[in-house]
Amino acid sequence: MRERRGRREWGEEAKNFPVEGSSDIRMCFITYSTDGQTVLPLTSDKNRIKHGLDQLQKIVPEGHTFMQAGFRKAIQQIETFNSGNKVPSMIIAMTDGELVAHAFQDTLREAQKARKLGANVYTVGVAGYKLDQITAIADSPEHVFAVENGFKAMRNTVDAVCLDVTSVEPPTVCVGEPYHVVVHGNGFQNLKKQDEVICRFIFNESTIVDEKPTSIDSHSMNCPGPKLEKPGEEYFIEVSLNNGKTFFKSNVSVTSSTCxxxxxxxxxxxxxxxxxxxxxxxxxxxxxxxxxxxxxxxxxxxxxxxxxxxxxxxxxxxxx
Structure with missing residues (x-):
């Protein structure tokens, strides 16, 4: 009964899952019960991602809640596509049930293996979960999301986990004057250390300026702006939460003007x-x-x- 309800509600939410954004971001969908199954291998192809979401709506996992089986599949994907390199990645492990003792211990070990490969581990509990279990599996309490109202309430969780730059203030600045920009977005609370955050200003392929923010909260960061010497200059903003290992691109830009x-x-x-x-x-x-x-x-x-x-x-x- 629980599996059927989960399938129907997840299917509705999956249709609205965000797949737009940077072409550098790859996604992978894995289900688990007694065994793990890779529904969609890591890919940045948006058509394949949408097809994978369609497939998720048709799957009804049955059997035990063996989260470790899902982690093993995720680790395989990371090792295959990163060729042994430690590349930053994100695992979002979701459960709607309690893990038995041996499954919980196995999952803790697999989660630690994933972290050694550069993965950040988040957990999401959707009804029937044990908070102490999903907290122990995640990187920290800030990486734990408890959804009390079922899959329908997951939209806010998705927005909180996903890093996105949405706007900047001011969009126009004066030539030759010092200034700061306030970068607005989602997911900034997911950083591990503030000194690992970088604001990147891209003028072109050869002119890139990196700055450390002076302040950060969950939806904005304040960064010193790069010097602009003539009107009509434009740069685009990217953000990194892991000291420049990966950057999240955006279409948000700032233009210079004579004032x-x-x-x-x-x-x-x-x-x-x-x-x-x-x-x-x-x-x-x-x-x-x-x-x-x-x-x-x-x-x-x-x-x-x-x-x-x-x-x-x-x-x-x-x-x-």
Missing amino acids: VSTRMGLQTCMRTVQSLCTRRRYTLGRTERAGSSQAVSPRKQCVQQAPEAAPTRLPDGAGG
């Missing part, structure tokens, strides 16, 4: 008023109308026309 401060804008405005007064034979600071005169300060005219505010952005060549 003038309020003080510079006021000086430009006063020069403009003085020029107009001279050409129209007005006395600077006095406007004559209908036989009467009314003193108007050039500074007041400037403030009326361009009230002081944040730095004003001007296109190239504007401002005199």
Whole structure:
């Protein structure tokens, strides 16, 4: 009964599983019960990933909850595709049942083997699990997700586990001025050490700048921005949580622009008023109308026309 319910609910969630993103990311789907089965070997092909999700909807695992069998299949995939190298990877082990004593001990050993190959181990408990078991299997308590409301509630778990850069503030910065950017996204809480986080700014294949963030929370990080020397420069942002071993790409970018401060804008405005007064034979600071005169300060005219505010952005060549 539990297996049938899991199949139906997982099938609905699988249809919405996120497969878009970096083409450098490979996915693998493995099921386990008494034995482990590789439904989809590691691949970055999005069509194959979608097909693998379709296959998951048709599978009903039956038998024991032997998570160690699933870990062994995952380790095989890591060893096969990484050719013996220690390459960062992520294992998300999900269970909806309690592990018997020997299966639990075997799973602990297999999880440790996976970590030695560079894997980060996350666990997800979906009803019927033992919290102390899935906590012991995962890298840390921060890598444990307990879903109390069944598979339907897993969407928030997926968002929390997956690293994604969604936006940056500000999207436009001033040429020649020091600045910081705030990178927004998901999954930043999954880092193991803050000093292993890198903000990467990519101008082109030969110009790349790496910076360490000054602060991080679960959905944003503050990073010193690279120096921009001319308007129209653009760079794209990538993030690494493992000291540069892997980076997560994004389409989020920052562009440079020529900016003038309020003080510079006021000086430009006063020069403009003085020029107009001279050409129209007005006395600077006095406007004559209908036989009467009314003193108007050039500074007041400037403030009326361009009230002081944040730095004003001007296109190239504007401002005199």
